[in-house]
Amino acid sequence: MATLICSATIIAVAIWVAKSYANIILAIAILPTTFFSMIFPTADAITNSYCLLFIAVILGLYQRESSLRYRHIVLLCVMGVLLGQVKITCSIIALFVLFLLPKAQGYVKKIALMLPVLAAFISMWLWRVRTSQIAVAPNRVSLEKTHELEGQLLQSPWKIFPLIGRSLFEPMDFDTEKINGQLVNPRRNLQFFTGTEEVQLPLIVMAPVLIAIMVLLIVHMSYKSINKLQVGLVALIIVLYYVLSCVAMSITWVGNIDVYASGLQNRYFIPVLPLAALLIPNFIRSEHINRRTLAISVAVLTLFSYIAIVVTYVIQWK
Secondary structure, X not given: OHXXXXXXXXXXXXXXXXXXXXHHHHHHHOOHHHHHHHOOOOHHHHHHHHHHHHHHHHHHHHOOOOOOOHHHHHHHHXXXXXXXXXXXXXXXXXXXXXXXXXXXXXHHHHHHOHHHHHHHHHHHHHHHHHOOOOOOOXXXXXXXXXXXXXXHHHHOHHHHHHHHHHHHHOOHHHOOOEEOOEEOHHHHHOHHHHEOOOOEOOHHHHHHHHXXXXXXXXXXXXXXXXXXXXXXXXXXXXXXXHHHHHHHHHHHHHOOOOOOOOOOOHHXXXXXXXXXXXXXXXXXXXXXXXXXXXXXHHHHHHHHHHXXXXXXXXXXHO
């Protein structure tokens, strides 16, 4: 109950401070996987809610009519320190502070915007040093094995490419984690659309909330699109977050960097979903929808999913 109350309160504040971008935060907040992660005593609930708040504060500052002030940078530094503590992979979201560069007048303030990013990374590094002698999942991968895999990646960083490729398409039921003799990770990932891992809810129950999420995102399309540098920054954060998540799971949970990142769960990616939503207005604007662009977008998305289904089954057959 405490986890639910704390997480919901943090997200409520995030929705409030996001102002006209509130629909993005709300859409992610009402995702079934977000809610179900908050009704268990799990660190993911607080991690995800705080990341949503961090993103919302930046979006709120971005909408200010006046330029960014030093007190705002101090606030972001404090929040950056906390961000570095919630989860190592989430530290990459600190780069989103650079989204505010257009609001910082003068070179001094633009350079000062790097301080929250440094605060987050230094905080993460200090915590990493402090906990370097503690294995994340000692029953799965020993501390010695984790350090060995880290060394392999540092010596041969190109090994992450096959890892990322396989993790994108590998069937979820290849995961080996079991509770009471049953695979649990596939069911956990179904929370994204169908409910809890124990009770898979029917379409008539889950479809309304999914439609509500799409309505919120469609309304968001009417907001101002972001410039190319901001698009590049957001896309980079999303890619780096996924790569770091795969690497982290491989070296701390799987114990092998030559296979797919077993153990990944959809709720791990809640922190970057609002960033993905920011990209929507740059491709489809609701007030001037280009039918050709819309048709191409739908076709590309549909083809990607069906091709990915084929790739997934080919991998499974092998």
